[in-house]
Amino acid sequence: MDLRFVETLVVAVEEASLAAAARRLGVTPAAVAQRVEALEVELQVPLLVRAGRGMAATPECKALLPELRRLLAIRGGLQQVLAQDQLVGPLRLGAISTMLSDHAADLVQGLKQAAPEVELTLTPGASAELYEAFEQRRLEAALLVAPPFDLPKTMRFDVIATQRIGVLSPQSGGGDLPFLLYAREAWGGAACFRALQQRFGSPRVLAEMDALETIAQLVEDGVGRAVVPEWAGLQRRHPGARFQPLAVQGRQVGLLSWQRDARRPVQQVLRQILGIAG
Incomplete structure (x- = not known):
């Protein structure tokens, strides 16, 4: 089995389009179609079907995809072993x-x-x-x-x-502003939410997002305040925000x-x- 053809099929499924797959791989749409057809002949099952203006994987293709991706991962791993050693x-x-x-x-x-x-x-x-x-x-x-x-x-x-966790507020006060939550499902967000509850109980919440730089910008703009980790570039990139550490375990x-x-x-x-x- 030609792994170039396998890669072409996987990309075509991901892009849901032969033309988009061709652009991503740097070949023609005709070449993509030929490679998929060659795999269909070799495996003796249909692999792609039309879905609206694009293409979709057949049930047989969906069943094969995990193993096909595994083949590509093995190839990539072998190439990477050689590359890293040199x-x-x-x-x-x-x-x-x-x-x-x-x-x-x-x-x-x-x-x-x-x-x-x-x-x-x-x-x-x-x-x-x-x-x-x-x-x-x-x-x-x-x-x-x-x-x-x-x-x-x-x-x-x-x-x-290990980054300290603390309250980020606008430089000009902000003690009565609602909170912008660092998303609780994020690995670092869960610790920040616990610290928020310990310090403020159940405060007013304006929004929740897994985007610390956006949160810092909103705080700097005076939209709200937040409990966040102190990454190295926080104060340098957001001088209009004030960070006050809390006595809690930091984010590693x-x-x-x-x-x-x-x-x-x-x-x-x-x-x-x-x-x-x-």
């Missing part, structure tokens, strides 16, 4: 938004200097989403909030910082990676840039 090739790194704002410049510049042949891709997302992408081998590592559960022994989490953020990759050159360079010892 400081060349792609490095797919996920990061929550505040970690991106704190570390993106150092990562881009540091890797350019120490490993110029490494192709860095930074993928933003929430911690839970990034963990799932990492678990599925779609990321080599991720910068996120410490998982609220025990990790498998095959994974490791290196703490980069760090690097999620595979134990087996710890001694690989790319991971060692990554740890050096992020200031992780060992």
Whole structure:
């Protein structure tokens, strides 16, 4: 089975369009159709059907997709093993938004200097989403909030910082403003909500979102106040907001990676840039 054809099918399903899949893969729509047809002949089942103006997976295709994606993940893993040992090739790194704002410049510049042949891709997302992408081998590592559960022994989490949790208010008062909630389902948001309840009981809530930079901007604009973690760039990027720490446990953020990759050159360079010892 030609894995290029498998990749084409998976992309066509994700895009729900042969034309969109062709643009993403850099080939013609005719080539996409030919590859899918070749797989249909080899597997002896229909794989795509028309759905409105696009395409959709058949029931047979949906049943096969998990294993087809597994084949592609294995191929990607083999390529990545070779690349990491030679400081060349792609490095797919996920990061929550505040970690991106704190570390993106150092990562881009540091890797350019120490490993110029490494192709860095930074993928933003929430911690839970990034963990799932990492678990599925779609990321080599991720910068996120410490998982609220025990990790498998095959994974490791290196703490980069423990961020204080506190009340963020406009510089000019704001003591009577309603609260903007850091989403309670977010890994870091749950701790902030507990701190909010401990300090303020059941206060007025204006809105809830998993977007700390947006919350900080709204606070700075005088829309509300919030209980949030103190990431490195908070005060620098939002000087119109005042942070007052609370006497609660902070939010830990760090690097999620595979134990087996710890001694690989790319991971060692990554740890050096992020200031992780060992």
